[in-house]
Amino acid sequence: MTTTAGPGGPRLEPLTALRRVTSTRPPPVVGERCEMCAEPVADIHQHVVNLESRALLCTCRGCYLLFTAEGAELRYRAVPDRYLAFPAFTLGPGQWDELDIPVGLAFLFRNSVQGRTIAFYPGPAGATESELPLEPWGAVVAANPQLGLLQPDVEALLVRAAGRDRSREGDGAYTCHLVPIDACYELVGRLRQVWRGFDGGQDAARAMDEFFATVSARSRPAPPVDQVSPR
Ligand SMILES: [Zn+2]
Numbered sequence: 461m462t463t464t465a466g467p468g469g470p471r472l473e474p475l476t477a478l479r480r481v482t483s484t485r486p487p488p489v490v491g492e493r494c495e496m497c498a499e500p501v502a503d504i505h506q507h508v509v510n511l512e513s514r515a516l517l518c519t520c521r522g523c524y525l526l527f528t529a530e531g532a533e534l535r536y537r538a539v540p541d542r543y544l545a546f547p548a549f550t551l552g553p554g555q556w557d558e559l560d561i562p563v564g565l566a567f568l569f570r571n572s573v574q575g576r577t578i579a580f581y582p583g584p585a586g587a588t589e590s591e592l593p594l595e596p597w598g599a600v601v602a603a604n605p606q607l608g609l610l611q612p613d614v615e616a617l618l619v620r621a622a623g624r625d626r627s628r629e630g631d632g633a634y635t636c637h638l639v640p641i642d643a644c645y646e647l648v649g650r651l652r653q654v655w656r657g658f659d660g661g662q663d664a665a666r667a668m669d670e671f672f673a674t675v676s677a678r679s680r681p682a683p684p685v686d687q688v689s690p691r
């Protein structure tokens with residue numbers, strides 16, 4: 461992948477952007493700038509995704525608004541700030557295992573450039589990515605049509621096994637939220653800093669609990685969907 465320094469400044473690869481996102485806590489980044497026009501931006505600011513490289517760019521409000529049009533043929537796409545809950549989300553027996561995700565927590569998002577739905581989940585090496593198997597994922601979306609609200613590239617579904625007891629399948633065993641993709645990167649970056657051993661240890665568990673508390677507090681129930689075609 462290339463890093464070009466044009467009028468908009470250097471474009472950051474995802475991990476670099478990640479580090480930037482995570483480095484905003486606790487020592488605040490002084491003099492952070494919009495990566496498109498170089499205007500200074502506040503510590504809390506918005507991001508756009510480069511659809512080709514999947515790099516996350518820090519933006520000022522003005523540049524952000526250039527890329528909010530859904531469905532536009534643009535190279536960049538603004539990351540929305542909505543959080544949605546899916547209270548009726550359900551996975552049937554064995555459906556999680558069919559998705560080939562080895563842990564009880566994953567972010568799922570649609571990569572429109574590659575035409576794939578990707579899962580990424582935290583681990584000792586940061587985030588591990590894998591493509592979701594098409595049919596099992598299609599069955600999940602068919603059973604939960606509100607998931608079709610997910611916007612490709614800029615939003616992710618956060619799915620978590622509700623308890624450590626994996627034998628508890630069925631209603632309520634898994635929770636699902638729709639979250640901005642930059643929030644996912646932020647969590648993965650935080651987890652990488654605190655991860656210990658195989659399962660992450662207490663600090664990672666605490667970081668995840670904090671993240672879930674934030675997501676739950678910010679989420680409103682997803683609106684009903686009459687008919688949503690899977691993307
Ligand atoms: Zn700007």
Ligand SMILES: [Zn+2]
Pocket residue numbers: 480481505506507517518519
């Ligand atoms: Zn940023």
